[in-house]
Amino acid sequence: MRNQLIALILASVSLPVLAINSGVDTPRRGDLVADGLVALPAPAGQIERKPLSFSWALDPNASVGEQTPYTSESREFWTQVEGIELSKGFAIDTSAPGAVIRISPIGKAAPVSPDRLDLLRDGKSIASALAFSQRTTAAQLQQAGMPIDSGAAVVQIDAAQGQGRFQLQMSAANGRYLVHVFEPASPYVLHASTDRANLLAGGEVEVRAMLGKGSTGLAGSQLAGLLVSPSGKSYDIVFKAGSNGMQRAMARIPVDAGSEPGLWDVQVFAGASDGGGRIQRDTRTAISVAQPTARLGSSYDFDAMNLGFRLPVQVGSPGRYELRGTLFATGPDGVARPVSEAHSAAWFERGQRALTLTFERAHLPAGYGAPFEVRQVQLNDQSRMGQLESRELAARFGSPAPVVAQLPSPKPAVIAPNKPGVIVPTPGRGGARRFDSGE
């Protein structure tokens, strides 16, 4: 008890020394940083106004790392057909047995009944019992949770019919129809991805896409694309052929991009000929676009006693802003691992503000201490649902460590067991200093 009291006194004496002010780490590849700020009006709606902070412990053995942007894969395409063409027999090239076909009436077109669809090959009708292995109505699919449009129908070509060119016929077709062809067993796949998932208005994103058979790009593939905002406004994407069948396009986000909720779609359409048949594929992936309404300052304060990480926030537009980050602490083996997650949010008017992530010292597992790192830092505009800034590694501290004269210097490389509320600086590995807990 006496030792604990002494240690507490010593810790409180050392508090001012343990408050660190330093610069935020230089942005790294993949980090999101705003060059300037915009002044937007305060967002409407029910938005929380109370400042809130929250943190919780993480299991240091569960890895936390950088996320890679999503890569979409498609074995399907969509096209439109006039009723008159469908009534005569609409040609569909398939590249594998078992193609699934969905037909949806557009506008006032006559509804589709799966029992009234016929399949032909080379102009000859295939017996109804042999043509399709599945016939499903819109009502059945809606009951299953698939929200397809009423009046639509889905059929699957019986795998025994093989692949190649078929004609799909609906005698009573009248109007226009959307035809969706999905080939689950096809070797032809369209892949698409972007080099980043978060952008600010005016930013640029690279789109990569490849129509391939297996991992090999199809020669002569034609690719086109659209960048579509949540409100439906679209912008063309123009691809350029690259190596190994991969095609790339640079797409610039308009400076006046809106702040409506939802993600932007990157839609990619591909076509090629192979083996005497047409190969068509469509796919899409998603990115987030935000207006730069705030950004982080370039320096931080770290309160080692309370594990508080305070970052200045430059606010250009009134709104609710959230800072979140993961504290990594150094384990007994010298490896930094995630130990605590903290969030902090508040409503801010324009000007210089600050948010503090308070990682609880109680979250430090036994034997864990400095050097600390704050990673996975995000500044979010909660009121406009946008990510404004991200840093894979925002700060690392624990070096150089202050010397507290009243305390004996622990031996290098020996890490004392942690005791909540008590901090003792000790030398770290490689000449670096670390903060550890101990009596």
Place this chain on the structure above:
Amino acid sequence: MRYLILAALAAMSSLCQAATGVAFVHGTGKQTNATADYWQPTMVNNVRAGLPDPNNYVVINCDFTKYMWDTDAAGCLAGQLTSFIAAKNIDRLIIITHSNGGNVVRWILSNPTYDSRYPDIIAKTVRVNALAPSSAGTPLADAVINGNVFETSVGWLIGYKSDAVRQQQQSWMAYYNANNLYGTSGRPALPKTFRTVVGTDVDSAVWDSDSYCGGYFENVGLETTQLWLNTCSDGFLNCSSQSAAGTVWFQDKSRMAGSEPLSHNQSRRACFGLDSILRTDMSK
């Protein structure tokens, strides 16, 4: 010594007053009577019967056609949970979700500073039993939304899909999992346990009575929707999506009577002993 005794008595008193409650959180859709229309009374009543006080339950009715963070979605859920916690003095909350309801709850757990009601809900929550959660989205959402690939020219022709469907596209959920939600691979863990029940297959043979649990007609369409999914799926979600966040509590065939699978419609109904397993969990 006297203080110690008083402290012990206070602690015991606190334990005696502890109230465990359960909340049923539905999936995509706007519900006004989820007990009858979504879960069915047998499921709700059998599960809550496992509580020390079976009256400590709430069946959520919100508009989950909206984005998960929307006032009508997570905001409505937070309001109903907060009222329930206050009215019943709940200090141990078990949340049972189905499908997209798992995403709405995960939004609250992952974004504690978004709404001042969230921290108390998180503090009271002991675990989430997520039945077939759509944590990584579903190819079916992609299929129906991608029909809107022509949206800019003829979008009105194909019809509007709800924000919840847009949100459950695989690429969208990948984004939200990587940026706004926790609990998936490589991301910080959620502040509370989120464990999933995974449906792995669909039985819809007309001669098989098991196909009729939860409604035969609802299961028929799942055979077709499975065409868009992997070998392991519940007819609406791949197993990989159901397992993407939190930890897997169990896969259907390992615990269901007769090793039956749970289709996506059956995992919210009293089918093959699922209700019994959840009832038993209420007392833990």
